[in-house]
Amino acid sequence: xxxxxxxxxxxxRIFAIPLIVGVxxxxxxxxxxxxxxxxxxxxxxxxxxxxxxxxxxxxxxxQTSAFGAFLDPVADKFLVCACVLVLVHxxxxxxxxxxxxxxxxxxxxxxxxxxxxxxxxxxxxxxMVGKLKTVVQMVAIPFLLFDGTLFGLINTHQWGVxxxxxxxxxxxxxxxxxxxxxxxxxxxxxx
Numbered sequence: 001x002x003x004x005x006x007x008x009x010x011x012x013r014i015f016a017i018p019l020i021v022g023v024x025x026x027x028x029x030x031x032x033x034x035x036x037x038x039x040x041x042x043x044x045x046x047x048x049x050x051x052x053x054x055x056x057x058x059x060x061x062x063q064t065s066a067f068g069a070f071l072d073p074v075a076d077k078f079l080v081c082a083c084v085l086v087l088v089h090x091x092x093x094x095x096x097x098x099x100x101x102x103x104x105x106x107x108x109x110x111x112x113x114x115x116x117x118x119x120x121x122x123x124x125x126x127x128m129v130g131k132l133k134t135v136v137q138m139v140a141i142p143f144l145l146f147d148g149t150l151f152g153l154i155n156t157h158q159w160g161v162x163x164x165x166x167x168x169x170x171x172x173x174x175x176x177x178x179x180x181x182x183x184x185x186x187x188x189x190x191x
Contacts, residue, residue, distance in 0.1 A: 006058035009050040013075035016047040017082045041146040077105045083141045092144045100168045104175045133170035140164040
């Protein structure tokens with residue numbers, strides 16, 4: 001099921017990455033920094049919303065598939081990691097935050113792959129802490145991409161910095177949680 005509506009929506013998150021990154025490379029004569037920020041923010045919010053929508057449609061249209069279940073988290077991780085790297089490049093977030101977020105995604109993806117190989121994938125199934133981490137990231141990133149004042153009230157840079165650090169803490173917490181769940185399986189297979 002490579003080309004169902006939900007899978008196409010998932011693919012769109014991957015194809016969105018060069019578009020979002022490319023916005024910041026548009027010449028200043030074509031668009032201002034504030035316009036670039038707005039365009040990238042709207043694009044990120046739109047494509048991030050497809051994460052919820054593709055899962056909903058897959059269930060509603062009975063188009064769930066093993067491939068879709070594989071591709072969905074990969075697309076999310078690519079989108080988040082690419083945007084975090086853009087934010088580091090724009091000096092809107094700390095390299096340390098990027099290392100935590102990207103390092104965790106690599107480590108947990110590898111852990112899940114290994115746990116699946118030994119038949120213990122249920123012990124590292126998605127948990128509420130991981131979901132909360134994702135929600136906080138998905139709010140922090142557009143705030144930092146926008147990097148301005150929203151509705152004349154909200155300093156998105158300040159809120160984004162606070163939220164991205166909260167996301168980093170949740171990222172570590174979720175990684176520790178998954179590792180704790182995996183350790184008994186790892187120990188039993190090491191014998």
